[in-house]
Amino acid sequence: MTLEYWNKAHICGLLSIRFGLTSYLEITxxxxxxxxxxxxxxxFQPCMRLVYRATESPPDGLPVDFTSADDDISACLDDARLKGRTFGIVFVDPHHTYECSARDIQEAFRLVSPGGAVVVHDCLPPNRATANPSHVPGEWCGVTYKAYIDFVLGNPNLDYFTVDADYGCGVILKPAGIAAKIKNWLRARRVRALKDEWRAVGNDFDAAFDKFMADKTRLLRLADFGLLRRKLL
Structure with a gap:
């Protein structure tokens, strides 16, 4: 398969092979x-999904484990089948407002196992029109990229990178064991200046996008997919 056809599902598959991650939850x-x-x-065992803003049945015809008709996913998270469970991979492709994106990333990180990965879609919007904070018809990445950067820079002891494929797939690695936590804490000391620069944009989405476009390689820790694929396989 040529690289241009690799997508967010393939990236989850590569991570599962490389890190031995055998369970999967999708939040979409x-x-x-x-x-x-x-x-x-x-x-993946189990392989589950949570769908909110569920206005129609999924076109794939496969079952949905947890569902909500609106933005509220609290009942899904309180479901006995999900409460207390963790997963090797939690994939997030949210409604791309800031509020939904930030909440979904936070909940995904809570649900992922130590040593596992949260994968966030649409972290590399190609232009300002696709990064509109409010829904627009057609191609829309919204401000998921900002919620993702806010989360990883707000938790600087985490390791993360972003794959430059399929509108950008952010990968947040949850540390496992004290050695990983110490390693990530030492790394965090080197990104404080970047965190301060990003924090300065505040909640101004226009300023955030300008900063993002000017410095996306550093902010996202952008990784070439071809090179990453060779390293992970």
Missing amino acids: TSTTGYRYAEASQMD
Whole structure:
């Protein structure tokens, strides 16, 4: 398969192979995701999904484990089948407002196992029009990129990188063991200046996008997909 056809599901698959991650949860909406059928073929046990803003049945015809008709996912998170469970990979393709994106990333990190990975879609919007903070018809990445950067720079003891494929797939690695935590804490000391620069944009989405476009390689720790694929396989 040529690189241009690799997508968010393939990136989850590569991570599962490289790090031995065997369970999967997907958090999406009726208008995001669309790759669960591929994930379900990757032998994850369990392989589950939570769909909110669920206005219609998924086109793949596969079951939905947790569902909400609106933005509120609290009942899904309180479901006995999900409460207290963790997963090797939690994939997030949220409704791309800031509020939904920030909440979904936070909840995904809570649900991922130590040593596991949160994968966040749409972290590399190609232009300002696609990065509109409010929903627009058609191609829309919203401000998920900002919620993602806010989260990783706000928790600087985490390791993360962003794959430059399929509108940008952010990968947040949850530390496992004291050695990993110390390593990440030492790394965090080197990114304080970047955190301060990003914090200065505040909640101004226009200023945030300007800063993002000027410095996205550093902010995202952008990784070339071809090179990353060779390292992970």
